[in-house]
Amino acid sequence: MSNSKSPQSAPDESATFNAPLQGLRVVDLSHVQAGPICAMMLADMGAEVVKIESLEGDMYREPIAGSFYQNFNRNKRSIVLDLKTEEGKDVALGLVKGADVFIENFIPGAVERLGLGYEVLRALNPALVYGSISGFGQDGPWVNRAAFDPAIQALSGLMDATGEPGRPPVRTRAAMIDYCAGTTMAFAIVAALFRRARTGVGDYLDVALMDVGMYAMSPYMTFYKLRGVTLPRTGSAHPATAPNQGFRVRDGYLYIAATSDRMWRDLCKVLGVPELAQDPRFATRSGRMKNARTLIDAVSPVIEKRDGSELEAQLLAVGIPCGKVRTVAEVFDDPYVVSRGMLEPTRGWIGEDVQSMKTPIRLSGMSSPLRRPAPALGEHSVEVLRELGYSASQIDRLLATQVVAQS
The missing domain is CATH 3.40.50.10540 (Crotonobetainyl-coa:carnitine coa-transferase; domain 1)
Structure with missing residues (x-):
């Protein structure tokens, strides 16, 4: 044709x-x-x-x-x-x-x-x-x-x-x-x-x-068949790891996914809260999930005071996946889109x-x-x-x- x-x-x-x-x-x-x-x-x-x-x-x-x-x-x-x-x-x-x-x-x-x-x-x-x-x-x-x-x-x-x-x-x-x-x-x-x-x-x-x-939705259906439990809505948070969600920053929102023990320790270092890294409640993934609400309440006030783009760069430098929440209009400004x-x-x-x-x-x-x-x-x-x-x-x-x- x-x-x-x-x-x-x-x-x-x-x-x-x-x-x-x-x-x-x-x-x-x-x-x-x-x-x-x-x-x-x-x-x-x-x-x-x-x-x-x-x-x-x-x-x-x-x-x-x-x-x-x-x-x-x-x-x-x-x-x-x-x-x-x-x-x-x-x-x-x-x-x-x-x-x-x-x-x-x-x-x-x-x-x-x-x-x-x-x-x-x-x-x-x-x-x-x-x-x-x-x-x-x-x-x-x-x-x-x-x-x-x-x-x-x-x-x-x-x-x-x-x-x-x-x-x-x-x-x-x-x-x-x-x-x-x-x-x-x-x-x-x-x-x-x-x-x-x-x-x-x-x-x-x-x-x-x-x-x-x-x-x-297959993982969540499998989980229900295994345990008879439906996972509740968690907003931007992940139901299996913490901290793995969007946080308010000084100029908007930043998604942070510190999904491993190493990432958690590095996050605490970047945020200037080394005491949280030593807290036994948060030392393991299972512990962080069990105490997720307490953990989020502890880090959120610190993150809120930070500039989103600056914190994004610092976290990426230590290998922590993250991303500033952007509007469609803001996406076009990124060199990645052009490249x-x-x-x-x-x-x-x-x-x-x-x-x-x-x-x-x-x-x-x-x-x-x-x-x-x-x-x-x-x-x-x-x-x-x-x-x-x-x-x-x-x-x-x-x-x-x-x-x-x-x-």
């Missing part, structure tokens, strides 16, 4: 990046976060991804100035299809016939009703790897229950474990279950492709957000200069280049139809009848 000729496209730097998935063809019938994140990861590694959107477009094109869509749909092309029409479905089937991977994240049964279920697509393309991401899997009592990341955080126990003691449960702002589900499916797809290379046969992959949420090159400037489809994040994966020291920014709605519809062999008159008719749309 050829790259977009749109003036919005970034320069092609793929010649300097040995993309491991170059030549892989992916049809992305997903929306919102988990599915698009999965397809984005494949696209970042060189796969050619065609995203199928409805006439209304992915609902995440709008929120926070399109920032969700901009980050989750880079390196893809967009075609708009009315899949409720036979002609629209025929275009989708044409894409699938030549594809390696198909991704969807609708409520179970929805794609079957569109005529794009696994059995139909497998008959058309036996080598297809078909990935379904859902809230609660493809069967079971909650199969038709709608799901978003925060609801899964609530249902999986993650939200109950998060927040300050004595206060309501708190969700994480970043949709970590969606990210983890998308990453899990991307790994599953690559694993299935690896097996397909030996067998020639595709596969059906089922990833449920609820399973991913429980998987993330790693994670931010990629481009011209977004909304007509503004935007910066999105590259993948954190590095191959031979290189991060994947931005081959194209997240596409405008239907930006590549005509281009994709031409590649499928549609004539100019056929394309004009599909556009006129709104089976297909082009931005």
